[in-house]
Amino acid sequence: MKDESALPPVAAAPTPVNPPSAPSTKPAPPVPTRPTSSPAPAPAPSTGQYNNTKVTVLNYPTDRLQLISPRALVDVVSTCLSLAQKQPSSNDTMTIKSIMESFPSKSQSELCRQLLIQAVKFAHQPSPSSPPVLPDDVKERFVKLAEHQMTKVEEVLEKNLEKSNALVKQGQDHAAAASSSSRPDGSINVEKRSTHAHAPVFNKDGDEDQNDFNFASWLPSVTLEELETEENKPTVAGSTKNGSLSSVLLRSFKGSEKRNMKKVVASKADKVGKKLQKSNFAIIDDFVTVAKVKELRNEIDNVEPHFSASEIWVGKGAGVGAQISVPSVRGDKVLWMCGGHVKNDSTLFDSAGVQPKGKGAIEPCEAKVKEKVGTTIDKGGIRRVSASVMGKFGALKQAIESLDKFVFEELSAKDPRLSRLSSRSDAMLAVYPGGGSRFQRHIDNTAQDGRRLTVLLYLNEEGWCKEDGGLLKVWGGKEEEVEGRAPVEVLPLGGRVAMFYSDLVPHEVTPAHKARYAVTVWYYDRIERSEAVAMGAGTEKGEEAGDVEAQAEASKFIKETLAGKGDEEVDETVDETELRRVGELANGLSKKALKIVAGICGAPSEEYFLEAANRMDERSLRELRQGLSKMGV
Numbered sequence: 001m002k003d004e005s006a007l008p009p010v011a012a013a014p015t016p017v018n019p020p021s022a023p024s025t026k027p028a029p030p031v032p033t034r035p036t037s038s039p040a041p042a043p044a045p046s047t048g049q050y051n052n053t054k055v056t057v058l059n060y061p062t063d064r065l066q067l068i069s070p071r072a073l074v075d076v077v078s079t080c081l082s083l084a085q086k087q088p089s090s091n092d093t094m095t096i097k098s099i100m101e102s103f104p105s106k107s108q109s110e111l112c113r114q115l116l117i118q119a120v121k122f123a124h125q126p127s128p129s130s131p132p133v134l135p136d137d138v139k140e141r142f143v144k145l146a147e148h149q150m151t152k153v154e155e156v157l158e159k160n161l162e163k164s165n166a167l168v169k170q171g172q173d174h175a176a177a178a179s180s181s182s183r184p185d186g187s188i189n190v191e192k193r194s195t196h197a198h199a200p201v202f203n204k205d206g207d208e209d210q211n212d213f214n215f216a217s218w219l220p221s222v223t224l225e226e227l228e229t230e231e232n233k234p235t236v237a238g239s240t241k242n243g244s245l246s247s248v249l250l251r252s253f254k255g256s257e258k259r260n261m262k263k264v265v266a267s268k269a270d271k272v273g274k275k276l277q278k279s280n281f282a283i284i285d286d287f288v289t290v291a292k293v294k295e296l297r298n299e300i301d302n303v304e305p306h307f308s309a310s311e312i313w314v315g316k317g318a319g320v321g322a323q324i325s326v327p328s329v330r331g332d333k334v335l336w337m338c339g340g341h342v343k344n345d346s347t348l349f350d351s352a353g354v355q356p357k358g359k360g361a362i363e364p365c366e367a368k369v370k371e372k373v374g375t376t377i378d379k380g381g382i383r384r385v386s387a388s389v390m391g392k393f394g395a396l397k398q399a400i401e402s403l404d405k406f407v408f409e410e411l412s413a414k415d416p417r418l419s420r421l422s423s424r425s426d427a428m429l430a431v432y433p434g435g436g437s438r439f440q441r442h443i444d445n446t447a448q449d450g451r452r453l454t455v456l457l458y459l460n461e462e463g464w465c466k467e468d469g470g471l472l473k474v475w476g477g478k479e480e481e482v483e484g485r486a487p488v489e490v491l492p493l494g495g496r497v498a499m500f501y502s503d504l505v506p507h508e509v510t511p512a513h514k515a516r517y518a519v520t521v522w523y524y525d526r527i528e529r530s531e532a533v534a535m536g537a538g539t540e541k542g543e544e545a546g547d548v549e550a551q552a553e554a555s556k557f558i559k560e561t562l563a564g565k566g567d568e569e570v571d572e573t574v575d576e577t578e579l580r581r582v583g584e585l586a587n588g589l590s591k592k593a594l595k596i597v598a599g600i601c602g603a604p605s606e607e608y609f610l611e612a613a614n615r616m617d618e619r620s621l622r623e624l625r626q627g628l629s630k631m632g633v
Ligand SMILES: O=C(O)CCC(=O)C(=O)O
Pocket: 430, 439, 444, 456, 471, 472, 507, 508, 509, 518, 520
């Protein structure tokens, strides 16, 4: 994880003529004074959410905890460290829970929860004779981590303060002005960001949302195999005595065999539904056979030249930034495939805004690729399914059809979170080409775009092993569970299906050292999806087009002025003309494009960026370029 100092700087902080609202260094939030000798008598509970005796572990009256400051958090951490010096008991777990309940906001309490879990975990020293001790190096690492996170907490607190001030102001403005129909957070609807609503939001440095404290690189992982011994293993066998689950779902049986197969499929769905509800994710092994994986790979290999770099949303927030390719965050190449939907849902549109007509063939979504691959659409826009088109992606069509059947007809009845699944996204073929390509930890749907279930079918050759990398790391488990947060590592074995709740489950793809293939579909919750589509449809057409134009304008500006020549280590020379050009081009940017560029560069405002661009000096431009090149821009 990079720290803030590694971010692209904004050129040598100029003093603007009319100073825009640059962030001021706020005084640290009030630090509660900690009683040293005899603890203050426990105050009467103000929230009723905590237990007096347990909260005194912190030596803080609870009302002060509500004023949580980084300092108070450090004390919480010290407390948990001392708790960790001994074998934790269930009482300690209760203490942890009650501490958590005393925290005012989820992200802070999540931070503490994670710290406490780690402390308790490290207390488990497998030495029966000597009492468990926290090793010094672990303690040091732990404290360092805590300190690092404290800085983040401070930032979050500052931001929250700014936000609440802004909200108060907004409230006042609103009272005076007529009500507006725009989204309350001012964010750009996900529908407008991309034809394919699949771009997780990252900050400039590739981290997740700053409110989510990322312990990804720190928490020890558990492999699927290690879980096999426990009753909560997420794996269900996908083979049946009549063949793979996929083939059984597609075949029609007669008489008693039909009844039997119905039972078998229902029981598999029941198991998968239970796993999902327990762990938020589930695995089906051998959903398709090895032979089928080979067929699928042949079809995909034929179109691999048409794959293009995937994109993520980079910037300060949902509304400021751009959807660009950042290989260090997400290194796969993708090809979107349309058609083959078993459901004909009124809220479903493909990437071209066309309503898919029933059960068509599957073909690339992009017109240019369609042309090259030789699939066709007739002039009226309705897909004609010729035998040759069917044949090109026949195995893919079947695989997806069987997934659709399993999810819509079986699984959705077994899990209340999936009861309103009614349509799915286009299918995304993805290859991580090896060489360390990865996808950093993210949650697929953080913008209520409707996606509820992510389903991946891995298409790798036999023998994929841990050393090949490309593991899917999943943070399953229920939110309220203190334990069970260690990520589970899943090998992308050919024929294996991995599924998880798109809106809840953090996951990542670890660096892959070999080409790694998968097809992914996302299943939509009917109501959330129709709301998301309505939001998209409800926006002004002109505005939408404007966003696309602004994106293109911003990209062009970045390429021409800030993208540098590629090598961040080399001291690139910058001449006067180049420096002037940054300012000139920045002055010519539209307001929207300027907002995007400022977001990417981490400038506090558009005005600030413009000012900086006009006073750009050699060092600043070089640093800015280096920063952007670190992001892969
Ligand atoms: O391929 C995988 O295992 C996961 C990929 C992923 O997270 C995504 O495409 O959103």
